Amino acid sequence: MATEQQQVSFGETVYDEEGNELGRVRGVDEHGFYVTTAAGVVAMSVEHEADTKAGIKELQWRCWDCGEIGEIDEMPETCPNCGAPEEELYYWQQD
Numbered sequence: 001m002a003t004e005q006q007q008v009s010f011g012e013t014v015y016d017e018e019g020n021e022l023g024r025v026r027g028v029d030e031h032g033f034y035v036t037t038a039a040g041v042v043a044m045s046v047e048h049e050a051d052t053k054a055g056i057k058e059l060q061w062r063c064w065d066c067g068e069i070g071e072i073d074e075m076p077e078t079c080p081n082c083g084a085p086e087e088e089l090y091y092w093q094q095d
Contacts, residue, residue: 008033011087027064027090034090062092069094 008014012025014035023035061076062069065088068081077086 026087027062027092057093060092060094061089064088064090 008025008028014022014025014033016022025033026036027034059072060069061072063079063082063084065084066079066082068079069092070076070080072091075089078084079089
């Protein structure tokens with residue numbers, strides 16, 4: 001079965017195959033896209049996503065504008081480095 005690729009944009013709302021809202025796109029990288037989850041949606045944890053061969057990864061936030069990285073338990077409303085709004089911050093896994 002062929003899989004078709006679709007393009008997503010920042011801030012775009014994404015849905016599962018059944019039409020249920022998953023959340024808004026907050027980041028995109030070579031592995032795919034990241035969303036803020038809609039109310040009632042259970043997000044996958046780092047343990048679900050981490051490749052055990054690569055070692056333990058820490059979930060952090062990252063600014064799309066300037067690349068600043070910070071601890072996820074201190075998720076800011078704006079980037080403390082460049083002032084980018086919350087919409088420019090996305091979840092990031094780092095070794």
